[in-house]
Amino acid sequence: xxxxxxxxxxxxxxxxxxxxxxxxxxxxxxxxxxxxxxxxxxxxxxxxxxxxxxxxxxxxxxxxxxxxxxxxxxxxxxxxxxxxxxxxxxxxxxxxxxxxxxxxxxxxxxxxxxxxxxxxxxxxxxxxxxxxxxxxxxxxxxxxxxxxxxxxxxxxxxxxxxxxxxxxxxxxxxxxxxxxxxxxxxxxxxxxxxxxxxx
Amino acid sequence: xxxxxxxxxxxxxxxxxxxxxxxxxxxxxxxxxxxxxxxxxxxxxxxxxxxxxxxxxxxxxxxxxxxxxxxxxxxxxxxxxxxxxxxxxxxxxxxxxxxxxxxxxxxxxxxxxxxxxxxxxxxxxxxxxxxxxxxxxxxxxxxxxxxxxxxxxxxxxxxxxxxxxxxxxxxxxxxxxxxxxxxxxxxxxxxxxxxxxxxxxxxxxxxxxxxxxxxxxxxxxxxxxxxxxxxxxxxxxxxxxxxxxxxxxxxxxxxxxxxxxxxxxxxxxxxxxxxxxxxxxxxxxxxxxxxxxxxxxxxxxx
Numbered sequence: 001x002x003x004x005x006x007x008x009x010x011x012x013x014x015x016x017x018x019x020x021x022x023x024x025x026x027x028x029x030x031x032x033x034x035x036x037x038x039x040x041x042x043x044x045x046x047x048x049x050x051x052x053x054x055x056x057x058x059x060x061x062x063x064x065x066x067x068x069x070x071x072x073x074x075x076x077x078x079x080x081x082x083x084x085x086x087x088x089x090x091x092x093x094x095x096x097x098x099x100x101x102x103x104x105x106x107x108x109x110x111x112x113x114x115x116x117x118x119x120x121x122x123x124x125x126x127x128x129x130x131x132x133x134x135x136x137x138x139x140x141x142x143x144x145x146x147x148x149x150x151x152x153x154x155x156x157x158x159x160x161x162x163x164x165x166x167x168x169x170x171x172x173x174x175x176x177x178x179x180x181x182x183x184x185x186x187x188x189x190x191x192x193x194x195x196x197x198x199x
Numbered sequence: 200x201x202x203x204x205x206x207x208x209x210x211x212x213x214x215x216x217x218x219x220x221x222x223x224x225x226x227x228x229x230x231x232x233x234x235x236x237x238x239x240x241x242x243x244x245x246x247x248x249x250x251x252x253x254x255x256x257x258x259x260x261x262x263x264x265x266x267x268x269x270x271x272x273x274x275x276x277x278x279x280x281x282x283x284x285x286x287x288x289x290x291x292x293x294x295x296x297x298x299x300x301x302x303x304x305x306x307x308x309x310x311x312x313x314x315x316x317x318x319x320x321x322x323x324x325x326x327x328x329x330x331x332x333x334x335x336x337x338x339x340x341x342x343x344x345x346x347x348x349x350x351x352x353x354x355x356x357x358x359x360x361x362x363x364x365x366x367x368x369x370x371x372x373x374x375x376x377x378x379x380x381x382x383x384x385x386x387x388x389x390x391x392x393x394x395x396x397x398x399x400x401x402x403x404x405x406x407x408x409x410x411x412x413x414x415x416x417x418x419x420x421x422x423x424x425x426x427x428x429x430x431x432x433x434x435x436x437x438x439x440x441x442x443x444x445x446x447x448x449x450x451x452x453x454x455x456x457x458x459x460x461x462x463x464x465x466x467x468x469x470x471x472x473x474x475x476x477x478x479x480x481x482x483x484x485x486x487x488x489x490x491x492x493x494x495x496x497x498x499x500x501x
Binding site for chain 2: 012027032033034035049063064065066068085086087088090092093094095096097098102130131132134185186189190197
């Protein structure tokens with residue numbers, strides 16, 4: 001995935017789409033757009049930084065996992081098998097991007113509406129999570145498997161998120177990285193992220 | 200502190216330093232019991248003090264296991280943690296705990312002639328050797344598991360395993376001096392002198408390592424700087440200096456030269472362990488992620 005920082009307007013529609021697509025419990029976000037003020041008065045501007053799991057090539061979360069619950073699919077998407085995760089949190093403290101969340105029992109018991117009672121929609125959606133295990137962005141793998149783009153990408157009104165096969169020299173994502181000198185977050189951690197930023 | 204120093208943020212949608220909140224007191228307790236148990240076993244094995252070995256095995260098996268089970272989100276699946284010995288220090292640690300407990304108990308039963316002939320006496324040294332090797336792994340692996348975490352600058356230090364090892368031996372020797380006072384220390388000035396020398400040298404060594412850890416964090420990345428500042432000047436300093444330094448280092452160091460009675464050795468052991476437990480908890484509390492990226496640190500304007 002590529003984030004075009006020139007295009008991002010910080011609307012966080014991506015975060016909302018992600019929550020809706022993945023039925024995320026409240027307080028759990030797989031993607032966020034961080035915002036920051038830069039400069040000094042009168043030359044001040046606000047800049048935006050979209051974040052999500054970087055699906056690293058050399059993922060520290062994968063090699064510290066004691067059960068093999070974290071694994072990388074052949075297409076490079078890093079996944080968590082909630083049936084084998086023991087919730088030890090090794091991956092959470094190993095991820096430099098703070099991109100993983102432990103699903104607490106409270107996350108699955110409290111709804112956002114009706115005085116905390118779960119709505120039928122929430123009850124159905126939250127069933128995919130297992131309390132006491134770790135969850136993270138999956139690049140909407142069900143959608144990718146069906147030939148679709150991740151929900152955050154389709155929703156982005158500014159086309160700031162570009163998704164594609166980095167191994168395909170013709171893919172727009174790969175071309176943007178090459179043309180506009182894409183860079184990865186925290187390169188000094190040597191995790192080889194598959195998410196790039198261009199500006 | 201630089202004007203460009205990033206802010207500490209919580210769940211806000213802002214770039215900045217974030218506390219790690221996943222490993223807390225239960226994990227610190229597990230680490231603490233694992234290391235003091237293994238250290239006590241090693242010290243007792245050296246002095247041939249069997250009740251100390253039993254205590255060491257039980258402290259690790261019960262205390263460490265309980266701490267870990269309280270921490271896990273899915274404790275009933277804990278057995279799965281042994282399946283990735285090739286890459287995960289947690290897996291290696293679990294294997295070491297199993298070997299240490301199994302061979303430790305086997306060795307101790309055999310010493311007490313309670314193995315009912317099922318375990319040949321000739322294999323006793325092997326069982327003791329495997330249990331001791333596994334105990335050493337227990338004292339080290341927790342530090343490796345923490346130093347593997349490149350995300351948290353304070354933890355990501357090669358000193359972490361060495362500190363764990365030093366504290367384990369220190370606590371082990373201090374506890375041995377208490378539990379084995381009548382059998383190992385009383386009436387044996389040579390042993391008392393050896394134990395006191397070991398305690399003093401290990402304390403000094405642990406103090407130097409602690410200062411080096413804080414120093415390397417202080418001059419490391421932003422997260423490390425903030426962690427070091429928290430421990431030395433921030434909210435955690437009021438616990439760090441009195442407990443880790445005053446109680447954990449200086450009280451025992453001042454007492455060791457004059458120690459000889461059972462009571463003085465008990466106070467030293469209590470002080471050492473209080474300091475060590477405080478160190479474990481505070482280092483977890485001070486753990487902080489570096490900011491993922493910040494525009495303020497870049498020269499280019501957007």
